[in-house]
Amino acid sequence: MAQGISFRLFDVSVRERIELSPSMVRFVFAADALDQARSFGPDQRIKIFFPNAAGELAVPRGEDWYARYRNQSEVSRAPMRTYTVRALRCEQGEMDVDFAAHGDAGPASRWASRARPGDRVVLLAPHADEADSGGVEWNPPRDAREVLLIADETALPAVAGILESLTRLPRPPKVRAYIEVPLGADVIELVGPDDMQIVWLPRAAHAFAESADYGQRLIDAIRAARLQPPANDDDNDDGAERPLSEVDIDREILWEQAAATASSFYAWIAGEAGAVMAIRRHLVGERGFAKSAISFMGYWRKGRVLE
Ligand SMILES: Cc1cc2nc3c(=O)[nH]c(=O)nc-3n(C[C@H](O)[C@H](O)[C@H](O)COP(=O)(O)OP(=O)(O)OC[C@H]3O[C@@H](n4cnc5c(N)ncnc54)[C@H](O)[C@@H]3O)c2cc1C
Missing domain, CATH: 2.40.30.10 (Translation factors)
Incomplete structure (x- = not known):
């Protein structure tokens, strides 16, 4: 990063x-x-x-x-x-x-x-005088028809911007987003393409209610959804990494970028690093999604300070 x-x-x-x-x-x-x-x-x-x-x-x-x-x-x-x-x-x-x-x-x-x-x-x-400043990870393949977004509240600003940007495409992809937030009252209105489904996952119903652990509602929702990788993608289940490598999230930053350019599916996943790792294990390790079609980003790590 x-x-x-x-x-x-x-x-x-x-x-x-x-x-x-x-x-x-x-x-x-x-x-x-x-x-x-x-x-x-x-x-x-x-x-x-x-x-x-x-x-x-x-x-x-x-x-x-x-x-x-x-x-x-x-x-x-x-x-x-x-x-x-x-x-x-x-x-x-x-x-x-x-x-x-x-x-x-x-x-x-x-x-x-x-x-x-x-x-x-x-x-x-970034400054106007510099051509390529970096710092952007959102990079779906040109022909992506299906986009999966998974985020907690720290990545909600990015997801809100991503959804808005999709409305400007002539033929926006279908989007499914899972967003974990602290409270029920943190659900906000998001502007996005017509074919957009958002699953909001508050950790607690209200400020005085019991709260789920960071990322747990995301992990549970993704598991329960039993998401299927796209059937016809050439690089689906690329098999590039079996068994799937682990990232030591208490020493390193989890930052893996999708590389597929011809995939019809693209996923952008950011939030607490432990939760993102669990979702990575599930989607790639258990459900056979191509790692090359998914960006995994640990935006923060519970108990650690990341500058
Ligand atoms: C690319 C990128 C973009 C980001 N964009 C945003 C953004 O737009 N808005 C935003 O709010 N955050 C965003 N974040 C996350 C933000 O950088 C971290 O949450 C950061 O740690 C906050 O700094 P802090 O000084 O409050 O806490 P720190 O001093 O970094 O951490 C102190 C303690 O608080 C914990 N902690 C850190 N963040 C959280 C949290 N959100 N909830 C609970 N505990 C936490 C840490 O694990 C640590 O134990 C982004 C991160 C990245 C990598």
Whole structure:
């Protein structure tokens, strides 16, 4: 998941804070310079630097800024986390980023629970002067007719963007999406193609109800659905990996990209790494889906900090 080296730093401030649901808050970031920011796909990732514990936000500048950032002590440097561009309005110098709230456990979530208009962060995002900045994984084969999306709340902003992007295709594929969210009230309206089926999977009915473990409702729903790989794809059940390799998600980042270019089926799966691994085992190992038609992305790992 290497970050495009051509990303640039943007100093921005919060223009608006919008509560999308009990567990999801949207920040509209603003800066004149954002007219030079770019988003190259619906799951465009960026990095966000937050103020450190002392409230300082000092991200080094210049050619070697990243080396100098890495050399700063952990307490003084601005914590950096990965987020998704939900919308970019260059002409207004605005970018929307949606944050899933998970209390005070991490600097990003802590910041999001308190941030108000005027508060500042620094974004590391693609710039207009750079041709290929990377940071986009959504890449369905041109002839894909069936798309499967599996996500938790951290990947919901990307899924919302993906669904919107499909409405702009002349002949959108059929889409089935499974989305796990913290609460029943976190189900939001999504705009997508006509042939779209969304299965919402709240971990708890409401804030005071018992909650399922992270990812468990997704795993159970995918197993129960007994999904079938497409019958006629050439690279279906590519057999490239038998037995299926394991990824040590407590040491590595789970980040596998679909490579098939001629498949009629494409899946994009992102969320808590343990859940994504369990779904990978089920779809590829047990149901015979071609690994080459599926992107598996651990957006976060329970108990670990991923920058
Ligand atoms: C490509 C990519 C795009 C992403 N886009 C978004 C996005 O648009 N919106 C979004 O909200 N997140 C997104 N994420 C996930 C986000 O980067 C992580 O959730 C991140 O860990 C949050 O940082 P933090 O400082 O709040 O917590 P950290 O300091 O990273 O973690 C502290 C503790 O909280 C746990 N934790 C982290 N995230 C969660 C969570 N969501 N729920 C419960 N526990 C958690 C960790 O396991 C750890 O134990 C994205 C991740 C990737 C890789």
